[in-house]
Amino acid sequence: MKDRLQELQSEALEKVKQSEDLKALQDVRVAYLGKKGPITEVLRGMGKLSKEERPVIGQLANDVRESIANAIQTKQDKLEEKAMEKQLEEESIDVTLPGRPVHVGGPHLLTSIIEEIEDLFIGMGFEIKEGPEVETDYYNFEALNLPKGHPARDMQDSFYITEELLLRTHTSPVQARTMKQKDGHEAVRMICPGKVYRRDTDDATHSHQFTQVEGLVVDENIKMSDLKGVLNAFAKQMFGSERDIRLRPSFFPFTEPSVEMDISCKMCGGEGCSVCKGTGWIEILGAGMVHPNVLEMAGYDPEIYSGFAFGMGPERIAMLKYGVDDIRHFYTNDIRFLKQYHKA
Numbered sequence: 342m343k344d345r346l347q348e349l350q351s352e353a354l355e356k357v358k359q360s361e362d363l364k365a366l367q368d369v370r371v372a373y374l375g376k377k378g379p380i381t382e383v384l385r386g387m388g389k390l391s392k393e394e395r396p397v398i399g400q401l402a403n404d405v406r407e408s409i410a411n412a413i414q415t416k417q418d419k420l421e422e423k424a425m426e427k428q429l430e431e432e433s434i435d436v437t438l439p440g441r442p443v444h445v446g447g448p449h450l451l452t453s454i455i456e457e458i459e460d461l462f463i464g465m466g467f468e469i470k471e472g473p474e475v476e477t478d479y480y481n482f483e484a485l486n487l488p489k490g491h492p493a494r495d496m497q498d499s500f501y502i503t504e505e506l507l508l509r510t511h512t513s514p515v516q517a518r519t520m521k522q523k524d525g526h527e528a529v530r531m532i533c534p535g536k537v538y539r540r541d542t543d544d545a546t547h548s549h550q551f552t553q554v555e556g557l558v559v560d561e562n563i564k565m566s567d568l569k570g571v572l573n574a575f576a577k578q579m580f581g582s583e584r585d586i587r588l589r590p591s592f593f594p595f596t597e598p599s600v601e602m603d604i605s606c607k608m609c610g611g612e613g614c615s616v617c618k619g620t621g622w623i624e625i626l627g628a629g630m631v632h633p634n635v636l637e638m639a640g641y642d643p644e645i646y647s648g649f650a651f652g653m654g655p656e657r658i659a660m661l662k663y664g665v666d667d668i669r670h671f672y673t674n675d676i677r678f679l680k681q682y683h684k685a
């Protein structure tokens with residue numbers, strides 16, 4: 342029995358030595374130390390031994406077990422350490438490798454222009470207002486001195502939703518909404534940027550959806566010269582101090598008198614070229630003195646209050662400022678176009 346135990350011991354130790362991974366080691370453990378293993382079997386036969394032999398063999402069996410178990414544990418520690426080293430080696434980071442580029446987006450050109458316009462007017466004491474894109478016929482037309490059947494309604498082909506509801510064709514309804522909010526006796530100095538919709542066929546200069554920035558100032562003693570001063574300051578800050586402005590008579594139902602504002606052509610400096618079609622001037626917005634009917638409908642007494650209003654298209658301003666030749670670039674999201682206007 343003694344010999345058998347020693348034989349098992351050297352056999353097991355040899356197998357432990359040969360085990361190259363944790364799985365093989367586990368097999369050795371089960372084979373030699375398990376309940377059905379040969380050592381257990383030897384112990385089971387102890388009953389046949391004499392009284393003197395029993396403790397000696399018992400002690401030996403325990404020693405053999407322990408030495409095998411220790412060998413397995415030592416080997417297991419080694420294998421685990423090796424596995425860990427291998428993993429660390431595989432997962433090690435090469436800090437000298439170049440990093441993956443992170444793509445950083447930026448505001449859309451139109452967003453940047455609108456923010457620039459907002460900043461300019463905030464600097465002149467204006468507040469920023471918003472209004473609904475689904476508008477009532479009343480605010481979009483009637484409150485702006487365009488009663489039903491008025492021929493000037495045809496100037497703005499509209500998307501109607503019901504008889505009384507439409508997608509706003511301009512940001513001017515926000516004039517009426519703002520004045521209504523102010524209860525007819527507070528001064529107003531606001532601009533309203535936002536989306537507008539027209540039943541136009543898209544081409545290089547038309548888009549069925551585009552943006553506008555509306556402006557409105559109402560107070561006592563507001564004069565045409567105030568309008569001119571504000572728009573001049575705006576144009577010079579937006580396009581450069583060397584640019585001139587001029588106001589031409591025009592017509593809008595909600596202003597009287599009405600004007601259109603031109604800025605001198607940057608390309609030719611006013612000489613006349615293909616960009617300004619030989620005139621030396623480029624039209625950038627519509628404006629005028631708020632029509633007394635509009636003031637009155639919004640609850641302001643036109644005998645006491647007067648005001649001016651203007652409306653401009655940020656797309657047109659961006660096109661002029663950056664030489665963009667097609668309004669559709671703003672809406673087709675070609676990343677090559679958009680990227681050119683990302684500020685670093």
Ligand code: DAH
Binds near residue numbers: 512596627651
């Ligand atoms: N609402 C006009 C349009 O869409 C633009 C405009 C012109 C707005 C004159 C105004 C204004 O406030 O005074 O064509």
